[in-house]
Amino acid sequence: MKGKPVLSIVTPTRGNFSDFWINELLRIQGNVEFVLVYPPGVSPRPIQDSRVKSLVSPYRGEMMQRFVALLNATGDYVLALDDDDLAHPDIVELVIKYFERFPDSWVLRLKKAVIDFRDIDAIKKEWTGIPDIDQLDVCKKTAADPNPYRNGNYEGLLEVPIAPLELRFDVRWLFFPFFERKDNYGYHFENFNNIVWNNQLVQKTLPVLAQTTQMLGAITWIPSSGFDRLSGLFVQAVSYQRDLIIGHWLPGDEQIRYVDKPAAMKPPRFHVISDFLLVKRFPQYGYFWNLFFSKLYGVPRAIAKLIRLKLTKNQPPINALVTEEQGETVKAKG
Template sequence: MTNPKLSIIIPMREGVQDSWLQEILKIQGSAEFILVYPPHVPFINISDSRLHQITSPLRGELIQRVTALLNASGKYVLSINCDEYLHPNIIDIAEDYFSNFPDSYFFRLNQVQFPFGDAPIDKPWDSLPKIQDIEVRKRETSKAYSEAEKQQMMREIPIVPFDNKLDLLAIFRGRKDQQGPHQENFDKKVWKNELVQKALKGVVPNFTLFGPFKYIPFWTADRLMGLSVQAGFFEPEKIAGHWLPLPEQLRTEDNPPNQPRKNRRYVLAEILLLRQFPSFGYIWNLTVFDRGGLFMVWFPKDALRKLAQKLGLKKPNVS
């Protein structure tokens, strides 16, 4: 069998409507759709030869995404959620992009968000210009581009600067090395699957602590995989990819009110990065000193603040 051009991998949850999958299956061209469900959640009853529905051994965004990635056989791979909609010509866009930028690791989709319950199913998709006709600019985080500018340019995304030095001053003033035009996350980007499969060979063994004992965090596959691929193929100052212009290629519906996107301890997965890439200062700064990192989690700053207030060394905040 010929492998598909694009593998689209999606972790599932309870209550996903058939209408969402029907829209996703409108994608044209050589694709496979890998949906991974938590245990005891029934499959959506839709038949399509491109559709593969799998039950994960455990519940959790990380294990469900990794299970899907391990089954992805496409030339390219894209990870989205079960409340997102893709441009029906996404495969043509991917082939156009990588034919013009064959050394890139990925490209990022341009995304538009909609409120929960207001899915843009009936809104037609606009065509994207040919990649070779789009102006390329350096990514500038300090500059806010107008909608007109976003429609006319494609922004460079440099690789994460893993060779940054360990920054002990981040204990006192917070991190600074995460600032810049690079991007850490995996989702919403079309990746070369060859790189992703090689990165998985380093990620998956780290789930084993010893013998039969495993450590698999519930969340944070997004940043874990994005950093693992870039670290595994790190080239200083490389342009790893590009951010496509408008019109959008991805539409996202907000999470249901009972499933907010918050309170996720990213460090629970990032300690796996530290185990795999201990020589990179950027990983140490991320894992130890980032908001929610090991130091910030265990450092009793709230208790010390209250003690300082009782001793009169610090005035309480007045709102």
């Protein structure tokens, strides 16, 4: 790799990723670096590619490993993947062309295909071509056309606004625990993964996030999970400008393949713990209070699911599928 990378692709991993996944990752062309962060006590797998940077986190856990990965991302732009997510081999070319046309954008939101972990054909099929950025019109939400999204069938670059953080806290959450939250509806987004970010904004955010984990002066509290939404919203909050268009959503068939499995097979997640950090650092934003309370009332159900899994010993599998044809393991999300 010559010079500063255009794109850093960062991934926390337990080290049990499949050969298929790493081989697909290394198919990505262009000036790219891959930052893999392992938990303590796990030796990085030997990978013969100078673009790969293998690190060991000082502490175990999704959030800490992702944080270490982002701290060591040196590219102009950064893309976070799990160690079974797949990205288009020509993603770097796509990133270069997009940010040449929109140099002030914060994000390029990629078209993501959600694929069942048992659908080996969909996971392994060849990629179609990438969209030609220069030939795409910009789709805007206007009074004349309030729904340019049209159920995902847009043909141009769909404008993506910043999350509406200034919304007021809905006090009904204090009295109706299962009241439906609707302020997360719309073209904005909350997550960080599978989206290309301007790395200057990300690096600006990391010190603020680190400071927010400090409790009572001498205690540092780092949740083990929930970093995806936490970091996506934290970046938007640190540099918040009301009603700002922060990027675009790409059309096309797919530029990301997200390998998924049914909710019943996933371990319970206590996202309210990481959501608390948003409220702690940005108490002025009602959007975060709505998010916090909506997840707070889900904690008993998460605990019940955890107990049920422990009693039945029905832990979700890590390596769930092996293809009969080639004997290649495809990891399901855990």
